[in-house]
Amino acid sequence: MVKVAFLGPRGTYTHQAVIQEFGEDIEIYPQPTIDQCFEILNSGDVDYSIVPFENSTNGQVIFTYDLIRDWYFQNNEPKFKIVGEQFVSIHHNLLSKELDINNITKIYSHPQVWGQVSSFLKSLDKKVIKLDTNSTSKAAEIVSLSNEENIACISSSMCSRLYNLPIIQHNIEDNKYNTTRFLILGNECLEQEPSPAKNYITSIIFTMKEDHDRKSGSLCSILMEFQKHNINLITINSRPSKQRNWHYAFFVEIEGHMKDEKLNEVLKELKERCEELVTLGSFERRH
Structure with a gap:
C-alpha cells in the first residue's frame, strides 16, 4: 500500500491534496512540520510527501522554498524529487x-x-x-x-x-477563487515515461557564480538561453542562498520535461555557467 506523509494534522487542506492525488486507500503519516515531511521521505519510510508550495492570494510558502534550497544545496543530494502537483480550492x-x-x-x-x-x-x-x-x-x-x-x-x-x-x-472566505498549490515529493516518479499528450513542468534551482553576481545582465543572460531555444519560463522566485550575503538562489519553473532533448541540452550548458544548478524534477501540469 502506498505510504504518504503530509503536513498534518488530519483534516488540513494538505490532507485534502493527499486525497485528491492518491484517494483514501493509502497509509497516511501526518507530520507536525514541513521539515519532517522531507525527513520521513528521505529516510525511505514513506513513498511520497505532500507539502504546501504557494497560495494564489498570499504567494510563496517560504518554509518550503527554504527547505528545498537547504536540502539540495547544503545536505548530500536527497533521494527524492518533485514528482507532481495538486491544487486545492480554499473554502473556509x-x-x-x-x-x-x-x-x-x-x-x-x-x-x-x-x-x-x-x-x-x-x-x-x-x-x-x-x-x-x-x-x-x-x-x-x-x-x-x-x-x-x-x-x-x-x-x-x-x-x-x-x-x-x-x-x-459555508464559504465565508473573501476570495472565492483562493487556491493553494501543493508539491508532491517522491522517491520515484508518478509515471515512468513522459507522455506526448501531456504538458509538463521542469523545476530547477540555481545560484550564480560569485564573479557574475554584480555583472550587468548576468542573470538575464542565463534566462535568455531559454528564449534562444524557444523554451517558455513559467515562474521565477528567489530566496537568500545562505552561502554569502546578498547572494540568491533562484527557483525557476520551465515548460517541458527534463527528458526533452532540447531542454536537457540547455540545462547542461547552464550548469557550467552557474555556481550550482539542480534539477528538482519534472511533473505533469495539473492546472
Missing part, C-alpha cells in the same frame, strides 16, 4: 455545536485565516474573541472536545466530517 466554513451564529462568543482558527475572512468577521459582534491555533484542523478538534458553550472554529468541510461539527455558515 464556520463550524460549531451552537447553531445560532448570534450566540457565538469565541472563534478558533489558524492566524492566516483571519485575513482571508475579513468581511465575515466584520459582520459579527465586535465582542467575539478570535483565538489562534496552529492549524484549522486543530481549531476544529478544540471545539469538538470542549464542553464550553458558544464557541466555534473556522475550518474546512473535511474537518466538519472528521470532528462531527455542523457547518453553520
Whole structure:
C-alpha cells in the first residue's frame, strides 16, 4: 500500500491534496512540520510527501522554498524529487455545536485565516474573541472536545466530517477563487515515461557564480538561453542562498520535461555557467 506523509494534522487542506492525488486507500503519516515531511521521505519510510508550495492570494510558502534550497544545496543530494502537483480550492466554513451564529462568543482558527475572512468577521459582534491555533484542523478538534458553550472554529468541510461539527455558515472566505498549490515529493516518479499528450513542468534551482553576481545582465543572460531555444519560463522566485550575503538562489519553473532533448541540452550548458544548478524534477501540469 502506498505510504504518504503530509503536513498534518488530519483534516488540513494538505490532507485534502493527499486525497485528491492518491484517494483514501493509502497509509497516511501526518507530520507536525514541513521539515519532517522531507525527513520521513528521505529516510525511505514513506513513498511520497505532500507539502504546501504557494497560495494564489498570499504567494510563496517560504518554509518550503527554504527547505528545498537547504536540502539540495547544503545536505548530500536527497533521494527524492518533485514528482507532481495538486491544487486545492480554499473554502473556509464556520463550524460549531451552537447553531445560532448570534450566540457565538469565541472563534478558533489558524492566524492566516483571519485575513482571508475579513468581511465575515466584520459582520459579527465586535465582542467575539478570535483565538489562534496552529492549524484549522486543530481549531476544529478544540471545539469538538470542549464542553464550553458558544464557541466555534473556522475550518474546512473535511474537518466538519472528521470532528462531527455542523457547518453553520459555508464559504465565508473573501476570495472565492483562493487556491493553494501543493508539491508532491517522491522517491520515484508518478509515471515512468513522459507522455506526448501531456504538458509538463521542469523545476530547477540555481545560484550564480560569485564573479557574475554584480555583472550587468548576468542573470538575464542565463534566462535568455531559454528564449534562444524557444523554451517558455513559467515562474521565477528567489530566496537568500545562505552561502554569502546578498547572494540568491533562484527557483525557476520551465515548460517541458527534463527528458526533452532540447531542454536537457540547455540545462547542461547552464550548469557550467552557474555556481550550482539542480534539477528538482519534472511533473505533469495539473492546472
